[in-house]
Amino acid sequence: MSFSELGLSPAIVKAVAAQKFPQPTPVQKVAIPEILNGRDLLGIAQTGSGKTAAYALPLLDKMQTNRAFKNRYVKALVLVPTRELALQVGEVFLSFSAHIPIQIKTLAVFGGVSINPQMMKLQGTDILVATPGRLLDLVESKAVHLSEVETLVLDEADKMLNLGFEEEMRQILALLPKRRQNLLFSATLDNKVNAIQETLLHEPILVEIKEEETSGPSLISEMAYLVATEKKGPFLRYLIKHRNMQQVLVFVSATQRADHLVTKLANNGIKAVALHSGKSQGARTEALALFKKGKVAVLVATDLASRGIDVQYLPYVINYDLPRSSKDYIHRIGRTGRAESAGEAITLVTPEDAHHFKIIQKQTKRVISTQETGDIDLKGF
Template sequence: MSFSSLGLSVSVVKAVEALQYTAPTPIQLAAIPEVLKGKDVLGIAQTGSGKTAAYALPILDKTQTNRAFRNRYVKTLVLVPTRELALQVSEVFLSFSAHIPIKMKTLAVYGGVSINPQMMKLQGTDILVATPGRLLDLVESKAVHLSEVDTLVLDEADKMLNMGFEEEMRQILSLLPKQRQNLLFSATLDQKVKAIHDSLLRDPVTVEVKPEDATVSDLISEQAYLVDTERKGPFLRYLIKQKNMQQVLVFVSATKRADHLVTKLNNNGIKAVALHSGKSQGARTEALASFRKGKTPVLVATDLAARGIDIQFLPFVINYDLPRSSKDYIHRIGRTGRAESAGEALTLVTPEDAHHFKIIQKQTKRVIPTQETSEIDLKGF
């Protein structure tokens, strides 16, 4: 099926085509027609399934004829758990709306930066993407009003609840009009999410894309390399140069490790930048922007900082350090293999990691090809 068969307007379909999206993913196929009908939707889908576009496209379609008439009274509110995800989601809206003739304003607001510029930018906003705490600050300052919101999206609701935003979410929901469309998206349907589902959604359409139904995993080529601890750094540099990687996301276990690895890479002629919670929001935004634009080929990130990274054609992901859990492994490799574009997920496994790596494979039901590297000459790397 094509996007034009889902009920989207001609202008939105043209915007999709301009960004080279050729066919909708399973979550988009199921959700877009229901959102266009005004139904409440519960969407359960894993990372990389295309769920942001599943709600962004129909919302943009409706916003063309349902603009905010009063300044600072937003029509669409998207709640997200992190600053990085707020930026990611807003970029999806902005990238599509840039190709739509009717001008619509999307703004992301989040904590960790000065509130005053955000207050100024709220003028004329149609679609507001926000983290809960900063949104309540803006409401208290009367910089934004929620009484005319007609579409509410809770994106990554499971993470929002796990991060302790229940009270903030209750406060926000109390400020919204009762008559509105509710869209709840989550990677899992645990008890907390089910409680929100039961209290928030009215006669919802449930759209669930199970991992085995998602096409993203088919696009990812996985490979592991057995490497001694003291050879990890040189081997990483060997991989980057041998495969001529122009854009690669490298995962590490801790912030200090990220900074150390970036220093080593830069000292060896490989331009790299770190993304982690120890950096200011401005530095994180700048690092991610430089990586997205291809100015910096290597981004070294921790798991928490990488939650909001969504790059459409990212070709490589490297697990320099193993993730703590199998869920984190899936999240990491899901950064590549998106938008029908193939990607490679490479993992470095030291002798100390071997047992944990076996557990990850067992829990993810994967058999990942593993290659010895002891014979590779790393002199000069």
């Protein structure tokens, strides 16, 4: 099935083609026609399933003939839990709308940065992507009005609730018109999400894309290397240079290790940036942009800071430090092998890590090919 068979307008289909999307993902095949028909929808799907485009494309399609005519009265509202996800979702909308003849304005707003520039940019906004706290600040400042919102999207609703945004979400819902389309996306359907969807959604279509957490995506090849602790840094640099890796996401266990690793890589002629909670929002945004644009080859990140990172065709993920749990392992390697592109996940295992790595393999029901590295000459790395 192609995007042109989902009911999207020719302009949107061209926009998809310009982004080189090969074909719709399972969640897109089901969700796009239903959203175009105005149905409420409950989507249970993991990050990397294509869920953002599943709602972005039909929203942009409908917005072509239904733009916001009152200034600061947005037509579509997308609520997300984190600043990183707000930027990512906003980028998806912008990447598609850039190829649409009719100008549709999308803006992402979030806390941690000055509110004044966001207030100014809200003029003429059709689609607003927002974190709950910053949205309420903007509403209180009368910088945006929600009384004419026609479509509400709650993205990663489970994470939003787990981060304690339930009260903010209820305040926002009270500001919206009763007649509207509601789209709720979540990785899981736990009790909190179920309670929200029961009150929010009206006769929703359920789209559930099951991905066994124990299996991981099928387009990912996995490999582990046994490395002496003191040789981890040199071996990482050897691996990146020997394999000519042009874009690789490297996971570490702590913020200090991220900065240290970036310095070591830079000293050896490998351009790298760090992404962690110790950096300002501006620095994190710049780091991710440099990586996505190919200005740097390596992004070194902690698990927490990596939440919401979505690089469509990321070829390599390296676990420099082992994750704490099997669940974190699956989330890490799931950053590659997306959009039906092959990816490779590599794990560096020290003697101290060996037992923990065996536990991860057992819990995830996998046997990962492991190679010795003692014979590799690491001089100069």
